[in-house]
Amino acid sequence: MAGELVGHSVTVTAPSCPTETRLYAKGRLVAEGFPADRAPGLLAEHSDAVLWLDLYRPGAADLAVVAEQFQLHPLAVEDATEEHERPKLDRYPQHIFLNVYAVDVSTEPDDPPFGKTEISAFVTDRVLITVRKSPSDTHKFVERWDSDAELAESGGVAFLLHGLLDVIVDGQVAAAQRLDVAMDGVEDALLEEGGAARPVRMHGLRLRKTVAAIRRAIEPMPEVIAESMRKDLGLVDDEMRPYFRDVEDHARQAGNQVEHLRDRIEGLLQADLAEQGNVLNDTTRKLAAWAAVITVPTFITGYFGQNLPYPGYDKAWGYVQSMLLIVLSAGGLWLYLRRRHWL
Template sequence: MDPIVNSVAYCGGRRVASLRLDEISQVLKQPDKFVWIGLHEPSKELLRQVQNQFNLHDLAIEDAFSAHQRPKLEAYGDTLFIVLRTAQMNKTEHHIDFGETHFFLGANFIVTVRHGSSLAYTEVRSHCENTPHLLSKGPGFALYAVMDSIVDQYFPVIEALEQELIAVEELIFDHKPSRETTQQIYMLKRELLDVKRAITPLIDICNRLMRFDIGLIPEDTRPYFRDVYDHSLRINEMLDNTRELVTAALEANFSLTSISQSEVSKKFAGWAAIIGVPTMVAGIYGMNFKFMPELNLPWAYPLVLATTFGLCIILYIFFRRSGWL
């Protein structure tokens, strides 16, 4: 797969040309145009070429190549470097696949670099090109469009995690508590924590992009980032609510496990008490006393047996009614 997904010049919100890397520097000199390049897991050599064309900072290029960065926003002179984590649910293996998208934003260019599991932004670009009156706002609107797409990808992930929580709750209350159920809850809690770590910094990033001290974002584009900010807050609240429910489910599972163990202990105690009666009688008659007058009576043996079994039956009925058996 070609690491250069798209390299396009826009003027007035409309696509005017597809560019080679060596043509970009000439287009950047034209103030009425801006360049939007999309890269997917580029090599270090390709990133160096992009760096030379856009005059990007060495540290930002190093981060964009190595990936595995925390979500952040950094300013390098007149260029912004933004890192976001992407997420999508792997329905085959039933876990979340995380990726990263890095942005280089300048006055007349935007470069997106995708790493790992991440949907292509072809549809985002097409949507922007179909609304030239919005894309004419420049690279800032392109940044918003991609960020909005990334945030929207989190909603199906949260919904899938909520469905997984419902399935776990059914296991807890409809089946006997098990070690597998506890393991599922912990795995769900870990996935929620991973999503939390990805989405929480995005709130601060959007907040900074809405502020007036970042001149690369035009004033008429900042309200769009408020929309991304609101969506991020909503996802964060959904995560907090789901995490609380998972914690409650874990506590319920532990409580039901303790109750189940208590029920087993009561059954053992009940049967031990019942078995203790014949054990006691047998122990008395096994002490071999020389004088035991009842041994000479013809009805003594059946009376002792009847009494023993009678006491066992009485204890069984008592424990049964008490819920111990």
């Protein structure tokens, strides 16, 4: 990977979108908050420095300015302008391009269930350029970089990329853990006898939708991080490799947990559906049993109501006899069905 700056003879203008800038040299913060058009000059002054440039919701003209400064490939620039790109890492002659998602979830019924920030990144030999397409907090990236001064001293631009990926993956792990905790409460309610109430089922479906959304952002991350460590890229050296592997391990942990959550919520919803089926079967069985109980006296009264003489016909004791037969037969059937738990 070989990314070089445009020479000083090229006239550049600053992008009009909101930007953040920081310059690190040997683990020490040299400058921050300077205009983006000063970046080439500062990098020329500090030959051992690396730069972070963040662009928030840049337009095509803003990215064209930055692309001219740092020789960014047009296809990568096009991907950075498009929304909802899949998580990926692409290699270009002068840089590599990544697209990743920082995620956040809420398990409260009144809050939006899932939020994500799409972040595109261009990585050259000395520059990390991030493009954020929705509101997000960059302080976590800055805090991570500032807390790893010793790593920054020897890590180069890979140090900046490591901090970015580490913060994103930590957020994904935390989101998966919050969903796991929330699912404990849903599990207790869904597995109650008789099936869960409708609000509980709706909350379970909401969690299933959230798990599906977060899975699309988390599942490709181990592959993206593994691609960034390829030796032919020349980005991650032997000293930084263990740190990237640690981030990759956390990404796999988050992916495995999300897969477990998906299987878990699907199993819970299926168990609740089966319990509802059991309740329906029980209700149907009871209705059938009551129909049988009612059928017996209906049959007997229908028989004695025919215009045929029978023992006790037109006698008082005949009436008593018919009533006792009805009560005893219906009561016997009721006791039999009761013992079989049909009633």
